[in-house]
Amino acid sequence: MxxxxxxxxxxxxxxxxxxxxxxxxxxxxxxxxxxxxxxxxxxxxxxxxxxxxxxxxxxxxxxxxxxxxxxxxxTAAEPAEGWPERLRRAAIGDVYEVRMLLEVQAARLAAGRRTEKDIDALRRALAGRRAAGSEGDPAFVDADIALHAAVVAAAHNPVLTDLFTEFAPALREALIELLDLGGLRREDPGHGDARHAALVAAVIDGDVAAAGAAAEEELERTLEELLR
Structure with missing residues (x-):
């Protein structure tokens, strides 16, 4: 041909x-x-x-x-499956296990490296998550992911940032599909707010151990809710 x-x-x-x-x-x-x-x-x-x-x-x-x-x-008749495609096919539990490895360390690094600009971004992201509590599910998920992205960005490690960026679409899709955010907000309008506030406070205070612990607790609790 x-x-x-x-x-x-x-x-x-x-x-x-x-x-x-x-x-x-x-x-x-x-x-x-x-x-x-x-x-x-x-x-x-x-x-x-x-x-x-x-x-x-x-x-x-x-x-x-x-x-x-x-x-x-x-060398092959079909292209190798890319990372984004593999993430979309992965079980949410598997994605979250890797996410915890990434974000817990990112939170620790962020606590030791955050700048004034990062602190402002974290506070804005937390406020944005709270403001999205009465909006549609995608808006709430986007605000939640934006807060976690701000923590990762404060770690000032471009590889971690790139990895989180790769994870974000799969996380967003799974959270919107699996978590009944509307029902949770009706029962608890501040769903997860205390844990996220603790994470942000630990990073801002420069408390490495507390930041890692807060990130781990938040992700473990979210995973439990997703898999109920």
Missing amino acids: PLDALRPSPLVEQATTRLREQITGGHWPVGTRLPGETTLAKELGVGRSTVREALRALAGAGLVRARQGAGVFV
């Missing part, structure tokens, strides 16, 4: 999609050596740098692998 020339913009994404279709469609079976960059560039109507970036993206998806001096070979 010949490769048609691409339309302008965005060329790398188009090239990646076209080459992926050739692989997943069986035109280039596993083990096949792909045509050289020059050939692919000519068939796609793009520059070699565009082809190179597309091949890099395919390698990241586990579809191809470059062999020194031999070329680029197809």
